[in-house]
Amino acid sequence: MEQIKTNLKDCFILKPRVFKDERGIFYESYNRENFKKITGLDVDFVQDNQSVSSYGVLRGLHFQHGPMAQSKLVRVIKGKVLDIVVDIRKDSETFGKSYSVILDDVDHLQLFVPRGFAHGFITLSKTSVFAYKCDNYYDKASESGIIYNDATLSLDWHLTKENFIVSEKDLELPTFEEAIS
Known part of the structure; x- marks a missing residue:
């Protein structure tokens, strides 16, 4: 396995060694x-999660705060997504900056998302199976997020808004400024 740095402090990509032959792959x-x-x-x-999404499904940008904050190790088992993270740690040298990866x-590839990051993804293939490990349990009272189309962040989700499928819950998320205050 190889570690690849990103432009965000403490956030990185892991590239596994993949073995391929006539039977398929193993890693x-x-x-x-x-x-x-x-x-x-x-x-x-301490927790594994998985979601199945169709083309255009946008999930996020989510995070948990306080003692229930989570680090995540995310990957795609089937399909293709654009994954985006935003550093929301006020004391970080990369505060307010984002990173995206297919x-x-x-x-x-796997993305390590440290505690103190907002995280989301959009499905770019017909369907996707997205899996992630968390180092803390889900806690509804600690859950928050940032609206996907926040003007301050100006994130490029690679699809037009007409193709987005966003939950009502995610449409009601606060702006970046509201979320960090």
Whole structure:
């Protein structure tokens, strides 16, 4: 496994070693000891989540705050998504900056999203199966987010708004300025 840096402090890509032959592919998606050796982090993932989405489904930008904040290790098992993270840690040198990456079932890249980041994705293929590990449990009272079309962030979701499928809950998320205040 290889670690690839992003433009955001503490946020990185993991590229697994993929073995291919006439039967298909095999790769190790997670190994705690290798993760620790490569990243220097000893993350105790406690929850696995998975979502299935159709083309244009936009999920996010979500985060949990306070003692229930979460780090995530995200990947796509099937399909293709544009994954976006925003650093919302006020004391970070990359505060307010974003990073986006295509995650798919071809390259098998994984994105490590540290605590203190808002996270979301949009499905670019007919369907996607998106999986992620969290180092803290989901807590509804600690949940928040940022509206996907926040003017301050000016995020490029790679699709036109006519193709977006966004939940009512996500349409009511606060702006970046409201979320960080």
